[in-house]
Amino acid sequence: MxxxxxxxxxxxxxxxxxxxxxxxxxxxxxxxxxxxxxxxxxxxxxxxxxxxxxxxxxxxxxxxxxxxxxxxxxxxxxxxxxxxxxxxxxxxxxxxxxxxxKPAPAEIVGRDGQQLRAQMLRAVGADPASGIPPVATVSGEEAYRTLRVAYRTALLSLAHRDLGAADALAAMPVVGRELADLAAAALDGALAISRAEAAGRFEAQDIAEVRLAVIGMGKCGASELNYVSDVDVIYVHSSEGLEEQLALGIARELATGISRAIDAPGIEPGLWEVDANLRPEGKDGALSRTLESHAAYYARWAASWEFQALLKARAIAGDAELGAAYEAMVAPLIWNSSEREGFVESVQRMRRRVTANIKPAELAHQLKLGPGGLRDVEFTVQLLQLVHGRIDETLRVRSTTGAIAALSLAGYIGRDDAAKFDDSYRFLRVLEHRIQLVNLRRTHQMPHKEYGQRVLARALRSTLGVELSTAAGLLARWGETKRLVRQLHERIFYRPLLSNASNLSADEVRLSPEAAQSRLRALGYIDPKAAMRHIEALTGGMRRRASLQRQLLPVLLGWIAEGVDPDAGLLGFRRLSESLGESHWYLGMLRDSKGAAERLCKMLSNSRFVTDLLEVSPESTAWLGDDKLLRPLSYEALSTEISSKLKRNLAPEQAIRLIRVIRRREILRIALADGAAVVDLEQMGRALADNDRAAVRGALEVAQRTEFAVNPQLGEFLVVAMGRQGGHEIGYCSDADVLFVQRAFDGADPQAAQEQAIRIATSLGPLLGRPMVPAIQAEPRLEIDAALRPEGKSGPLVRSLDAYAEYYRRWSQLWEQQALLRATPMAGSEELGVDFMALVDPLRYEQHMGPEQVTEIRRIKARVEAERLPRGAEPERHLKLGRGSLSDVEWLVQLMQLQHAKVHPELRTTSTLPALAAIAEAEIIPADEVELLEQAWSLASRIRSAGLICTGRISDVLPKSWRDMEAVARWCGYAPGEASVMEDDYFKATRRARQVFERYFYGFED
Incomplete structure (x- = not known):
């Protein structure tokens, strides 16, 4: 046909x-x-x-x-x-x-390792049931061929069953285990041949006296061998009646004979290389050692990587009793190795070296060593095992898939991450198996040519659903797997928790009461008994949550103790953890995120303000794990969110509460970003100002909606930001200095429009300032302050645009002209805002400043210094009104703007730091002296905001108590114990700024 x-x-x-x-x-x-x-x-x-x-x-x-x-x-x-x-x-x-x-079954069943051993031994004529070391009845080329044929016949059976399995990923661990058992059986057969061949050089009785155990390492020891791989081994020998050198010579001969039987050239090709280079001292060390010699080496000379390698050590062939003794000897060394100084970092460096040594031409095709390859999974899993396995014996498993399951069950890896890791590892291993099967060659590279890729895709189509003959589907799945593995590896392998946990003793990690209380006292907890109650509440029980807390707390306690109030920090952590309850993401984020746990701990023990806000908004903790989430929302984003909520036609009380909840939420976000150094001082001030602006805009909409539901709208209304609010450089819980402007519609009664505007303006303060539920100590209310309006508190709360124009034309004073330097529209009618700024711009930027006006400004500043500084306050410690502090810098900047903005338009800004930059650019004040002003202003602003953040109290004074000073210093970026350094820096900066201020504001010369 x-x-x-x-x-x-x-x-x-x-x-x-x-x-x-x-x-x-x-x-x-x-x-x-x-x-x-x-x-x-x-x-x-x-x-x-x-x-x-x-x-x-x-x-x-x-x-x-x-x-x-x-x-x-x-x-x-x-x-x-x-x-x-x-x-x-x-x-x-x-x-x-x-x-x-017989057809291969759909579900693969592995063969028993002892049966495979017996099969290999019988193939070379050795008795598997003998109580003495098995010795082959054949040797030389015939023995090698017989053993290798028996091995390949068993391998053929396994490949037949593997290829016929309905799910190759599910079958992979069974296949790897049988391959390891088959390799072990071949080594036992090779050892039997080697004993027969050694009889030509040594006495038979002496050979029988030497017990030799073959310790499998790497994938063979882990029972997850490839189809073709070097079989890494370590040899250990023992003899009771022989002289030491003779026993060593026989053991070396037996080990050499094993390699010869497995891999020497012959009629039937060799199987694979027997690699003994993981032995003590590597290639330079003795091929075999006694148990005592191994113990002495590992105790004194072994490097960290050797203990990582020993994680897979398993007696696979030879004398079972001696092999078991070797396993028992190395076990405590393995599980205590992570306590070695720099252990975690050394493992991380080793992984980076492996990647760096890949040939560039091979990198894109590597399944094993490249980024997102098998080694990323294996190194990650092994590091977690070594760090946590010293106290958690459930992690003491050798296979990678078994270890992933154990780590997931105990909570060291999240369930979802573990599932992804496991699936990815199986997929990569199956790819490796199918590629190696083709020529039974040791390779870990994806085929370079499209034809080879298409063949590989067909080999996996039943498991992966890859379309017939398509390489594209396979490459897409592989690329996705590499990206996923690399992402998980980067997140888990470089956890800060790992390095810190490895530096703790086993008792400290176990949180035993005696060790914990002793450590708590050493760390600086004032009330260790209360701290222990918090620890017991967090770690008690058998639920996954308690298990995760037991993993985290030994390290978190140290980070919490780095703050100024560890006791308060631990209490805050307990309350936060209890508030979040069984939230799946919380403890997982603290465990997996590179910085979230450390950030949270230090903020809880340094900031009462942040702790209180987190307690009423615990879900916000999620932001700490992602810098993108910490980035403050823009004014536009906040306004859009508020507008969407107001469209629901909520009652005024509900609407204003939502607005205030959003504002409080964003203050928390900004504080967290500030503490995590995600935003700088300028960004923080602008973000807080944008947040207030959005809240005022929303409150104005609520007030107008309420008013217009009763009375028709009679005009436009505008809120103008003044002071630091207008300069977009406010601190936490700053007042909102504002002006209110209205303009009646054509045909409307001006007096009625004025009265309506007053009702709207009067309602804004109570709407934004009323207490919230639940309340916190430093409730971030927004106080509306209109004291900077014309005529101050004695003047009308609201004026029409025409009234402002008339007032500024006839009656305005110099201080009001100066105050307008910070004016900027905040909320309300955009058209009215444009017209108001057109009115005030000539007043603040284009007026002539004669000697009389300069003298008047100097007189006002001197009166402010004399009258507004609180009684008993130390001028050098007052952050706002002290010498060289905020007020000095801002008054000098504003004088320069009044004098020079007409000629230098770049000075027309409401913000201090951009204005200082423009002053330096225009060479009005030398750049080096402007830098001194910037330093003083920035440090004073930073300390002022940090004071509220750390103490929960609003204060304009540099703290005197050590605890408050230390907390503020740390929030400002100083190292622990550098409170006095911050204080000295502040005094130095303000002293120099004061000198510059006096030189250019008062005209004093040094």
């Missing part, structure tokens, strides 16, 4: 001409070509499978029957299309075809 091109293409053939020619080969005479082609569709590479079938039939005619038989053909041809090397083995060992007489 002639096979059509369409049939060949649909079955996955690539070389159609060759396929047609091969189907006509005489070896396939009498076979149903159509059925064969349908069966060949099961093969990843149908072209290769067909060629292999034709090559095998002359050596094993039974192959033709397997290819004809519908039950056996899929599995047989699937194997031929997956592994050219195993197809060649069938030519050399046609008796192995009997493996395919």
């Amino acid at each position: 002639q096979i059509s091109t369409r049939q060949l293409i649909s079955s996955g053939f690539d070389d159609l001409k060759r396929a047609k020619r091969f189907l006509e080969d005489q070896e396939l005479e009498g076979i149903d070509h159509a059925a064969l082609v349908r069966h060949l569709a099961y093969a990843a590479d149908p072209d290769q499978a067909l060629l292999a079938l034709i090559r095998i039939i002359p050596h094993a005619p039974a192959a033709l029957d397997l290819a004809k038989n519908a039950p056996t053909a899929p599995g047989f041809l699937r194997l031929l299309g997956a592994s050219d090397a195993l197809a060649n083995f069938l030519i050399r060992a046609p008796e192995a075809l009997e493996i395919f007489e």
Whole structure:
């Protein structure tokens, strides 16, 4: 029957001409070509499978029957299309075809390791049941061939079952375990051969006296071996009656013989390399050591990486009792290794070196060593095991998949992350297996050519749903996996918690009462008993939440203690944790985020204000794990959010509460961003001002809606920001200095419009200033202050635009002209805002400043210094009115603006720091002296805001108490214990700023 091109293409053939020619080969005479082609569709590479079938039939005619038989053909041809090397083995060992007489089961079942061992030993004529060390009855080339054929026959059986499994990812751990058991069995067979061969050099009795254990390392020790991999081993020997050098010589001969039996050239090719380079001192060390010699080396000389390698150590062959003794000897060394100084950092450096040493040409194709590859998973899992496994014995497992499951169950990795890690690891390992099967060569690279990728995709299509013959789907899945693994690796492998946890003793990590109280006192907790009650409340019970707290608290206690009030910080942490209850993200974020836990701990023990705000808004803790979430929202974003809520036609009380909740939420966001150094001083001030502006705009909308529901709208209304609010440089809980402007509609009664505007303006203060529920000590209310209006508190609360124009034309005083330097529209009518600024700009920027006006400003400033400074206050400590502090800098800046803004438009800004920059640019004051003013103003502003943040109290005075001073200093970026340094910096900065101020404001010379 002639096979059509369409049939060949649909079955996955690539070389159609060759396929047609091969189907006509005489070896396939009498076979149903159509059925064969349908069966060949099961093969990843149908072209290769067909060629292999034709090559095998002359050596094993039974192959033709397997290819004809519908039950056996899929599995047989699937194997031929997956592994050219195993197809060649069938030519050399046609008796192995009997493996395919039964179809592979859909769910793979691994073979028992002891059965495999017995099979290998019997193959070389050794007695597996003997109580003495097994010795082969054959040696040399014949023994090597027999062992290798037995190994490859078992490997063929496993590959048949693996390729036939319905879910290759689920089968992967079973496959890896059987491969490791098979390698161990081969080593036992090789050791039996080696003992037989050693008889030519040593006395048989002496050889029998030497007990040799083979310790599997790496993937073999972890029972997750590849199809082709170096088998890493360590040899340990023992003998009771032999002289030490003789025993060492025999052990070395036995170890050398093992490698020879496994990998020496021969009729049947070698299996894999036996690599003993992980032994003490590596290639320079003795090939085998006694147990005592191993113990002495690990106790004195071993590097951190060697303990990481020992995590996988498992006795796999040779003397079982000696192997078990080796395992018992190294176990405590492994699980205490993370206490070594710099352990975590050394593991992290090693991972970076592995990546750096990859050849650039190979990087894009690496499954194992490259970013997002197998090593990222393995290093991450092993580091977590080594750090936490010293006290948590459930983590003391060797296999990667088993370790991921244990880490997830105990809460060291989140369930979702663990599932992603596990799935990604299995996927990468299955890719590796399928690639290695082709030629049974040790490789970890994705095929470079599209054809190889398409074959690999077909090999995985039943598991991954990759479309037939498509490399694109495979590469997309691989790329997605690499990105996911790298993301998880970066987040988990570099956790600050790991490094800090490794520096604690086992008792400290266990939080045993005695060790905990002792450590709490050492850390600086004033009431260790109360702290222990908090710890017990957080860690008691068997739930996952308590388990996570037990992991976190040993490290968090140290970070909390770095603040000035550890006791308050721990109490705040307990309250916050209890408020968040079973929130799945909270403890996971603290565990996984690079900075969230440390940020939270230090803020809780340094800031009463932040702690109180977090207690009423605990969900905001999530922001600490992502700098993007900490970025303050823009005015536009806040206004949009408020407007959307007001569209719901809420009652005024509900509407204003939502506005104030949003404002309080954003103050918290800004405070957290401030404490985490995500925003600088200018950004903080602008963000707080934008937040207040949005709140005032929302409150104005509520007030107007209430008013207009009763009375028709009679005019436009405008709120103008003044003072530091207008300069966008406010601090936490600053008042909002404002002016109120109105303009009646054409035809409206001016007096009625004025009265309506007064009702609206009067309602704003109570709307924004009323207490919230739940309340906190330093409730961030927004006080509306209109004292900077014309005529001050004795003047009308609201004026019309025309009244302002008339007043400024006839009656305005110099201080009012100066105050207008900070004026900027805040809320209300945009058109009225434009007209008001057109009115005031000439007044503040274009007036002539003669000597009389300068003298008047100086006189007002001197009176402010004399009258407004609180009685008993120390001028050098007052942040606002003291010498060289905020007031001095701002008055000097405003004098320069009044004098020079007419000629230098760049001075026309409401903010202090941009104005100072413009003054330096215009060379009105030398840049170096402007820098002194900036330093003093910035430090005073920073300390002023930090005072409220840290103490929960509004104060304009540099603190005197050590605790408050220390907390403020840390919030301002000073190191622990540098409160006096901050104080000295402040005094120095303000003293220098005062000198500059006096020189240019009063005209004094040094």
